[in-house]
Amino acid sequence: MSVCRPARCLFSKGSTTALPKPSSPSSHLRPFSTTPSRPARKRRPHYPSIKASELNLLNTAATSQFPNYTTNETDLLAKRYTPSQIAAIKAAEAAIDPRDILTQGQVRTDPWRLPYKSDLSQIDPVTDHADKLSHHDLPKNRSFRKTNESERDAAITQVANETLAKLYPDGVPEGQLNPTQEKQLQQAMEAALTQAVLDPRATYTSKDPATVATLADPRHSIVLPSLPRLDNKMAKQTRRLADEEQEDPRQKQLLQYLGWDKQNLRGIRTKTLVVHGVTNQTRMGKIRSMYYLTIAGNGDGLLGVGEGKSVEPEEGRKQSVVAAIRSMRPIPRYENRTIYGDLERKVGATKVQLYSRPPGFGLRVQHLIFELARAAGLQDLAARTPRSRNKMNVIKATWEALCNQRLPDEIARARGKKLVDVRKVYYGGSVH
């Protein structure tokens, strides 16, 4: 809409002017904005539309592959299950659309698939931790011995044949095979052989066929298949393979120094609070490098401050992070929330005064001290920096003050006094 156009035209009815009419015949007033009206905008559906013929195809495929129970089948089910179980089965059947299974579900056909159906999103106590039988369940004392070479080969062949028979109930396909079928057969044979070697019947044997049957019984196996599962989506997304991850030599050294593993390092929060450039004047000229000051804390009573300087910015930052984690020291906290009494510390021209405060007071401190307090896990604190407020010195002074607190027990020991904490004696100890 042009500014040159007079206001008279803007507010006048479309029919009375010679100006072009708006596209919508229902509105007589000219629109005030250039944005097209809502119906005029092209609407796109959230998902692509499926043609009726294609939908029909999908429906027939779904019903043929995942048919509903016939009356015969329901009668058979009624013999096995109670009416409430039947109701549950029906509800489950109704809840899942066979089309969804067909389009989204993936049915495993490989020889290593589990003997039951599961999407592995949850641990099912019945199927995943199946009942096991112990030696007490055996009817009488059974003796067995180790197999010799020939018995072992025979057992492996037998078990492999059994497994193959399970995979190919109609018999192993013969004659000319297409490449996919051939590959599948190859896979199946490999799996069958591996499973046969691992089978206890390949290692032990007995004259008594009942003992051999016991060996074959998976309920007697002490091996519980542990399923590699990831709990939440975040962990799944951030999962990386071992070879993918870069081994940082600096991090390795740090872990060695601390005697930690990587898991512990994840709980440490670091924050770079001061960054600035510094220049070294040499006879060759100025050499610029970056200075970093980083704090590290676990939010539960550990706090460290580290400095790093390098010509390479990233290098300097890493240096400071490692130095901060290395220098982490325990911070004594009163009731895990505030400090023991008032503290004062001077570094250079900077003086920092820290005051302990009652519960719920919060961190009413300047931003640098706030970051330190948060990293150390302090919740109630007040502070003053009456003199210089040099950032680096404020951080160092606060850290030193927090680290070098004099504890009441120590003071009592030094003065030869007996100290008793009566704070949690009254009100049933429910004092915060």
Add this chain to the structure above:
Amino acid sequence: MSLVNLAHVCSHMQNASKARLGLTSIPVSKLHVNLMLGLQKEGFISSVTLGSTTPPKPILLQSQPAPELLEAMADKLESEPWNAYPTPEGAKPPLGGENVYAVAVPENPAKRRLWLGLKYWNNEPVLKHMQLVSKPTRRIWLTSEDLGKITRTRQSSFVKGLTRPGECMFLTTDRGVLEARECVERRIGGMALCRVWG
């Protein structure tokens, strides 16, 4: 009664603890003696001895009871532990008399000094800071109500609360030199002298 001398004592104590001295001396006055005994009671200093300008013999150089005597005493205590309790006055102590070390105090009061043993714990002085509350030109008298607030870390009568861990304040009252918390207990007020902390 000027507080100037007390101010000098405060500074001297801070300097002596900074220099890690084990023994130091201050001029003798009734106020100083009472205050130092209060400090000793609170555990800030180890010993208070009236002496001359030369320091008193350290306890390790004083005459000690013979080892056989100590052994006999230990045996007796083991068999009859009730002997550790104090005896009524006038009665003969069952474990033998106390070993009292006499210190020569000069006749001339100007030659007398008060010798104080300073304490250290974990390589840190027990008494690090000692500051006047009342000043020579401005005395501060506090009531027991004021002291109640001050010992609960609140400010009262323009005196800051005792907020540092293990901080003590001494007052001179009509019952002698007392610590602030003791004054609150006994509900008496007085003139604030100094505050002490490690």
